[in-house]
Amino acid sequence: MLNLDDIIRILSEVDEIELEGVSIEAQELIMELKQGLAYIPVAKHAKKEKVEKKKEKLKYERKIREYTGSIQEVQIGATRKEGGTRDYVIKIGGQTTLYPYEGGYKNRPVVSFDVFDIPQPQFPKVLREIWSEVWHDPVAWAEKALEYGADLITIHLVSTDPHIKDTSPREAAKTVEELLQQIKAPIIIGGSGNPEKDPKVFEKVAEVAEGELCLIASANFDLDYKKVAQVAIKYKHNVLSWTSLDINDQKSLNKLLFEEGLPRNRLVQDPTTAALGYGLEYTYSIIQRIKQNALKGDSELQNPISCGVTNAWGARESWMKTPEWGAREYRGPLWETVNALAVLFAGADIMMMLHPLAVKTVKMVITSIFEKVNPSREVKYEDWIKI
Amino acid sequence: MARISPLEVYKLLPGINCKKCGADTCMAFASQLIERKKKVEDCTVLFEEDKYKEKREKLIELLTPPIKEVVIGDGLKVGGEEVLYRHELTFFNPTALFIDISDDMSDEEIEERVRRINKFKIERVGQELKLDGIAIRCKTNDEVRFGEVVLKVVENSKMPIALCSFNPEIIEVGLGIAINRRPLIYAATRNNWKKFAELAKNYNCPLVVYEEDIEKMSDLVQDIEEYGVSDIILDFGTYPQGEPLARAIENMISARRAAIEDGFKPLGKPILGNATVAWLVESDPIKASHLESSLAASLMLNYADIIFMHTLETWAILPLLTLRQNIYTDPRVPIQVEPGLYAIGKPNESSPVLVTTNFALTYYTVASDVEAGKVDAYILVLDTEGLAVEPALAGAKFTASLVKEHLEKFKVDEKVNHKTIIIPGMAARLSGEIEDITGWRVLVGPIDSSRIPKFIEEKWKKNGKA
Numbered sequence: 106m107l108n109l110d111d112i113i114r115i116l117s118e119v120d121e122i123e124l125e126g127v128s129i130e131a132q133e134l135i136m137e138l139k140q141g142l143a144y145i146p147v148a149k150h151a152k153k154e155k156v157e158k159k160k161e162k163l164k165y166e167r168k169i170r171e172y173t174g175s176i177q178e179v180q181i182g183a184t185r186k187e188g189g190t191r192d193y194v195i196k197i198g199g200q201t202t203l204y205p206y207e208g209g210y211k212n213r214p215v216v217s218f219d220v221f222d223i224p225q226p227q228f229p230k231v232l233r234e235i236w237s238e239v240w241h242d243p244v245a246w247a248e249k250a251l252e253y254g255a256d257l258i259t260i261h262l263v264s265t266d267p268h269i270k271d272t273s274p275r276e277a278a279k280t281v282e283e284l285l286q287q288i289k290a291p292i293i294i295g296g297s298g299n300p301e302k303d304p305k306v307f308e309k310v311a312e313v314a315e316g317e318l319c320l321i322a323s324a325n326f327d328l329d330y331k332k333v334a335q336v337a338i339k340y341k342h343n344v345l346s347w348t349s350l351d352i353n354d355q356k357s358l359n360k361l362l363f364e365e366g367l368p369r370n371r372l373v374q375d376p377t378t379a380a381l382g383y384g385l386e387y388t389y390s391i392i393q394r395i396k397q398n399a400l401k402g403d404s405e406l407q408n409p410i411s412c413g414v415t416n417a418w419g420a421r422e423s424w425m426k427t428p429e430w431g432a433r434e435y436r437g438p439l440w441e442t443v444n445a446l447a448v449l450f451a452g453a454d455i456m457m458m459l460h461p462l463a464v465k466t467v468k469m470v471i472t473s474i475f476e477k478v479n480p481s482r483e484v485k486y487e488d489w490i491k492i
Numbered sequence: 493m494a495r496i497s498p499l500e501v502y503k504l505l506p507g508i509n510c511k512k513c514g515a516d517t518c519m520a521f522a523s524q525l526i527e528r529k530k531k532v533e534d535c536t537v538l539f540e541e542d543k544y545k546e547k548r549e550k551l552i553e554l555l556t557p558p559i560k561e562v563v564i565g566d567g568l569k570v571g572g573e574e575v576l577y578r579h580e581l582t583f584f585n586p587t588a589l590f591i592d593i594s595d596d597m598s599d600e601e602i603e604e605r606v607r608r609i610n611k612f613k614i615e616r617v618g619q620e621l622k623l624d625g626i627a628i629r630c631k632t633n634d635e636v637r638f639g640e641v642v643l644k645v646v647e648n649s650k651m652p653i654a655l656c657s658f659n660p661e662i663i664e665v666g667l668g669i670a671i672n673r674r675p676l677i678y679a680a681t682r683n684n685w686k687k688f689a690e691l692a693k694n695y696n697c698p699l700v701v702y703e704e705d706i707e708k709m710s711d712l713v714q715d716i717e718e719y720g721v722s723d724i725i726l727d728f729g730t731y732p733q734g735e736p737l738a739r740a741i742e743n744m745i746s747a748r749r750a751a752i753e754d755g756f757k758p759l760g761k762p763i764l765g766n767a768t769v770a771w772l773v774e775s776d777p778i779k780a781s782h783l784e785s786s787l788a789a790s791l792m793l794n795y796a797d798i799i800f801m802h803t804l805e806t807w808a809i810l811p812l813l814t815l816r817q818n819i820y821t822d823p824r825v826p827i828q829v830e831p832g833l834y835a836i837g838k839p840n841e842s843s844p845v846l847v848t849t850n851f852a853l854t855y856y857t858v859a860s861d862v863e864a865g866k867v868d869a870y871i872l873v874l875d876t877e878g879l880a881v882e883p884a885l886a887g888a889k890f891t892a893s894l895v896k897e898h899l900e901k902f903k904v905d906e907k908v909n910h911k912t913i914i915i916p917g918m919a920a921r922l923s924g925e926i927e928d929i930t931g932w933r934v935l936v937g938p939i940d941s942s943r944i945p946k947f948i949e950e951k952w953k954k955n956g957k958a
């Protein structure tokens with residue numbers, strides 16, 4: 106089936122062989138093959154033009170970018186020396202550059218596991234399977250979470266909600282006290298979301314945890330945020346400043362909290378994490394804008410960012426049994442993983458999460474990108490062709 | 493980077509308002525060019541007359557985005573981006589996902605895979621999520637087999653394809669078979685680039701260049717361009733973990749920043765990420781698919797314009813396609829849903845009717861909250877021009893008469909046997925007026941839609957149907 110075009114082409118390639126040292130055998134193979142298949146040459150071999158003048162090449166050089174602002178470094182947890190009882194502390198933020206490779210990252214992002222003060226039977230099945238054996242006891246829950254690689258723990262005092270169990274602030278404080286005695290990791294303290302009750306709960310809890318530098322979650326526009334700031338100042342804790350997907354709200358709440366007297370390095374901001382598939386792009390862009398504006402010098406936005414990645418489980422794609430979407434036991438953890446990666450690369454400093462596999466993968470990415478650890482297995486990239 | 497203005501473009505058009513381009517005026521055409529709704533070639537006048545040569549060239553130069561747009565197959569566009577961050581404008585061409593086929597797979601397996609890639613489709617938020625192409629890799633190093641497999645794929649699929657081998661002879665066999673499909677050629681390296689450049693030039697196909705060192709990549713790309721290849725895609729190599737992964741992503745970001753922030757053209761090319769490397773470290777298909785999808789997400793979040801993958805598990809692909817849908821949503825246009833009466837669960841004539849806006853996020857939040865609470869209900873979606881409840885109220889896009897209009901238009905009274913609607917808590921102040929002009933009773937719902945199930949339980953079931 107060889108035609109004239111083929112012959113011309115092969116001949117012209119033979120010309121190249123001398124130049125580039127390709128063996129004749131390969132050409133012969135191709136000829137055989139072309140006879141075997143209906144080979145249709147389409148392109149004509151272009152005549153080689155003489156290279157006249159080499160154009161000056163542009164040299165790539167990485168430009169150093171200047172940033173006028175920097176992010177506050179916030180410490181969560183205090184050791185005995187510092188007035189708390191933690192074995193170790195977590196430091197987040199402190200960036201002076203937008204990207205880690207630019208050298209301005211002294212702290213890597215961290216992962217917190219969510220722990221609740223009462224069982225969570227409404228959890229999706231994959232989460233029930235993991236946590237149901239420990240969910241009657243927040244300490245056992247927290248211990249298991251730490252085994253799974255949590256950097257810190259978030260205790261959600263949901264039972265204090267008047268519509269749930271109306272647990273008293275005093276009882277809630279006991280839960281926190283016990284947790285602080287039994288586990289050595291820094292903790293984040295979450296309320297129930299009830300705007301009347303939360304400030305009261307935070308007041309008692311902050312008191313028993315005095316000096317531990319917990320992160321109180323949260324101060325927001327729905328409740329008496331001034332009170333939250335005051336108890337945090339009085340008993341030495343950090344405050345999570347939480348707003349709903351609006352960068353201007355975030356700015357004003359941060360500002361109001363600072364005006365209450367909260368030290369600049371005791372605030373973490375949470376612009377709300379929308380779930381993957383349900384407005385995640387808003388969160389993604391707001392985080393990027395916060396980080397960029399902060400590094401440009403906007404002093405009301407220069408604080409680390411916390412993300413409730415757990416919201417991923419609110420998306421039905423993460424839990425619903427729908428055969429067309431594939432097995433939900435694998436889909437759920439991956440849904441949370443991808444949600445976490447989106448906020449991580451946008452610039453999150455804390456990710457609150459629930460599934461151990463999601464946490465494992467996200468921590469692998471964190472140690473890769475921010476700590477540049479050596480890979481546990483060396484691979485040769487070109488081998489992907491042979492998988 | 494400042495966006496070009498319609499005026500700048502207008503100055504380079506003939507200015508005779510002849511309408512040959514389909515636009516009413518040259519100025520209108522200028523705006524459409526910027527919005528990428530039209531191509532320069534649509535102004536035929538510019539190309540017919542020699543006196544416009546200079547303008548034409550300037551215009552093409554002006555409209556070329558800092559990241560070149562490359563076409564694979566007969567219309568899959570990759571690259572073409574203008575900004576580093578979506579909030580600065582928008583991203584244009586969603587990351588293309590190519591699923592691999594290996595030439596050592598059996599014919600049946602190949603046919604089955606091709607069939608699954610072709611028909612993969614998931615509907616989400618009114619859009620169809622699909623895969624974009626097939627990457628055929630030569631594992632056997634046997635030209636005959638590779639040729640057979642390319643033929644099989646070409647016969648069974650219309651999707652764009654990539655031919656993958658570091659051996660130019662093998663690629664040429666594939667090109668001979670698939671030339672009419674304008675396949676993506678993978679890959680030129682610093683060692684073999686001349687042969688690959690020759691192929692890309694002769695067959696007029698886009699070419700991937702693989703090089704892990706960004707400075708060498710820049711040099712290599714310029715050599716290949718000078719050789720006469722214009723459609724180039726960059727592959728910095730992808731690694732499954734650790735420092736090499738960090739390096740790959742750093743290169744991707746650096747290349748994109750150099751091109752967009754500094755106008756450094758050699759690196760202003762689409763970028764290829766390769767998540768299949770997950771399978772080099774994980775042999776268990778479930779673990780490998782999880783890792784692969786996580787890597788693909790990381791690549792997509794760091795400027796990959798095209799990603800190669802191996803898994804075909806829906807649970808592994810759906811999160812990625814959803815991420816892509818989110819990130820590539822144009823932030824300038826609020827996504828809207830069609831106004832209308834939507835059924836959630838299995839509502840009957842005594843089910844509640846909830847009123848909300850057609851801002852997609854509002855609607856989907858309400859819908860998913862109602863669904864999560866296992867409530868059967870109707871949602872009446874008002875045409876608030878894509879605004880959420882609060883801005884719609886402020887801008888008088890959410891009004892009592894609009895509610896009346898929609899109740900009538902979508903014949904709500906034929907669906908339910910009661911005359912009560914539930915409006916968003918934020919719209920409480922409209923309740924009296926709505927009752928007056930519609931004759932329907934209004935229950936003011938919660939401010940946050942997450943409390944809807946509880947509201948239905950407590951308020952609706954007790955006194956809603958009265």
Ligand code: SF4
Nearest residue numbers: 509510511513518535
């Ligand atoms: S075809 Fe060209 S000259 Fe005619 S109206 Fe359109 S832009 Fe103007």
